[in-house]
Amino acid sequence: YQRRVRGCHTNISTAAMRADGGYDKIIDAIKLMEKKPLEHIYEYDPTGGIDNRRRLTGLHETASIDEFSWGVAHRGASIRIPRQVDTDKKGYFEDRRPSSNADPYSVTNRIVMTICLGE
DSSP, rough: OOOOBBBBBBEEHHHHHHSTTTHHHHHHHHHHHTHHHHHHHTTTTTTTTHHHHOOOOSOOOOOOOOBEEEEOTTTSSEEEEEEEHHTTOSSSEEEESTTTTOOOOHHHHHHHHHHTTTO
């Protein structure tokens, strides 16, 4: 029996990321998110990270809550860039950290604050 851990994976893109040459914008956004891991974890879980601490163990295709990571087609990373996006050099990326009971408005707000507003 393999335990399946569910989350509210969130796909993220801007018009610039979806345009030709958008891959650099994707990497820039991920690097901004990498600077604020705790702020994101707090907003991605209505219990302030308590539920995500149980879920984000680094096992069962989850990242560790204590480490920010990203990679292409890496289901065990905090942030996953789909293989096709890596091939096309434009598109979106997926934040795999939000909990299944996350408030989508809080998740979106935190992402926009980080990657669009620099806060």
